[in-house]
Amino acid sequence: MMTEEMLIIAKENLQTHTETETEEEELKSLINPLHIWINRASAHICYHLIPLLTNGEIFGMETEISLHLLDRKSCKELLEATVMETQDLASPVLRSVSLHIELDEAFFEADVIILLDDILQETIPSVEDCIHQVTNQCEIYGPLIEKNAKSSVKVVVMGKTFANLKALMLMTHAPSINPQNIVTVTMLLESEAKAMLARKLHMHPAGIKNLLVWGNVSGSSFIDLSKTELYSYDSAIWGPPSFFRPLLDVLFDSEWMRSEFVVALSSLSSWEIHCVGMAPAHTIATVLRYWYQDSPPGEMVSLGVISEGQFGLPEGIVYSMPVRFQNGSWEIFTELEISEKTQEYLQILACDLIREKQVALGEVAEMYPQRRGTRVACNYLMEEDQVFQAEQDLGISTSGQGVALEKDGATIGEETEGFPNELNESKSPEEGNIEELIDGNVEEPIDGRRSS
CATH class of the missing domain: 3.90.110.10 (Lactate dehydrogenase/glycoside hydrolase, family 4, C-terminal)
Known part of the structure; x- marks a missing residue:
């Protein structure tokens, strides 16, 4: 197959293949959806939030979005069900929806990150332990945002446990992100x-x-x-x-x-x-x-x-x-x-x-x-x-x-x-043990914020 004629055919095939790949890459570059990441995506709040994000009223009908749902391995089955229901919405602005249970891939190419509460109040013995738990989470999330998310990413912190502190610690551990792009919902x-x-x-x-x-x-x-x-x-x-x-x-x-x-x-x-x-x-x-x-x-x-x-x-x-x-x-x-x-x-x-x-x-x-x-x-x-x-x-x-x-x-x-x-219940968590950020042995409670 090394005749002169076959070499000419191979060269033409290679050129055609290269041109086809270039065209496909150009077409993919025209599809530039807004990547939205939601952590603790098995929470009830996320179930209500997804239809609001995909109805076209927030980002406009001309902007397609890709949803990324992040949670613990133990929540994979629930995440799969949420992905199917999200697809069933048949929203014209929804480009894709995916689930993620590995932290290493979290926040990749994120334009918007919505951080829901990660603290399980029932199991934290003291206010100091709760603060350290929040800090430990931010020491994990901050570098991931710094490494994987876009530099212009907008981070919205929503939670019942030290939400202000969480936003501050994210600013500390993701120093390249503009602090004005990290806010807490009031x-x-x-x-x-x-x-x-x-x-x-x-x-x-x-x-x-x-x-x-x-x-x-x-x-x-x-x-x-x-x-x-x-x-x-x-x-x-x-x-x-x-x-x-x-x-x-x-x-x-x-x-x-x-x-x-x-x-x-x-x-x-x-x-x-x-x-x-x-x-x-x-x-x-x-x-x-x-x-x-x-x-x-x-x-x-x-x-x-x-x-x-x-x-x-x-x-x-x-x-x-x-x-x-x-x-x-x-x-x-x-x-x-x-x-x-x-x-x-x-x-x-x-x-x-x-x-x-x-x-x-x-x-x-x-x-x-x-x-x-x-x-x-x-x-x-x-x-x-x-x-x-x-x-x-x-x-x-x-x-x-x-x-x-x-x-x-x-x-x-x-x-x-x-x-x-x-340390009453309106200000601090009840007594117990602290659970880790990603722990498959913990059930998700109904999300809420601390009573003020």
Whole structure:
């Protein structure tokens, strides 16, 4: 077969084969789907999230997406069922869906990463152990994101256990990723508060705007109603669609705000009590839609982001603040004016986050070394008596979830029960053993976030 004629035929065949391969590669390059990775994909929240990601409303009907579902080996059968159901959606924007049970291949070519909770609260003996577990996970995930994901990847952290700290540790262990591309979702708590107010005022919750959540998404947080606006509220005063009434000019039941509103918010923890993932999935989808398509003009959205000293807060912690999404990025509403009392309380809320960071980095051994442990981290922010005075003025503890309502220079507040150093169930995990990141012997509980 080495005749001159056969050599000419072989050369032509090789040239044709090379041209065919080049054409195929060019065609494949035209197909450039958005790669979306979801960890702990066996969770209930993921089941509700997938249809929202594939309906074309978040990324647009012209953008195809490839879904990658990551979880433990023990969840393979459930992941296979989820993959089949996702394919059954027959979504025109879904290019592919795949399951992954090996960490080495995680986040490959990722454009968007959605990190759901990995901590099984029932089995963690102490707050410090929980923090170390979160840190260990980020020491695994961070380098994987750094190595496999695209440099422009957007990371959305959603969870019930030290979500702010997880975002911060990911920034630490994936230093080449822009810190502004790693955020923590706060809107679930914001939506719960809006729904409660809407039921009280007999209006649609979509008409409640600029309700702000400050602080720790999965710990001590502060519901700020001082800037909240009501649109399309059924009252004696009406106006065009742009007309609004300040909430505190309409809602006069201060007793309800001090008691029922605060207590209900601190005990909702909807993921664990009355929800199997619908509301959390919707908030993740909303954050992504705002990120890719901009948030409503003039509207403030609560988001856990890295602090660079805005509002006088300490730098280098992930803190929930009001932001706006525009042109594929977000920016903080730095022009927002806050009172001195609110500023003092925001500093107190930063104490837990600073202490969590110190424990995670090994700078201190205990989260709460004494009964008023959060004050240890606060000392360099304000003096001891200032902290006590701020709490008394605001009427809200440094732990748990609080609401402050400013009107005519006065502040209405209420203290929620419990204090974090007590290791009660509203602040910390129950006793037990820590399970590893990928462990086939652990069942997945219904996902939820820690009660604040």
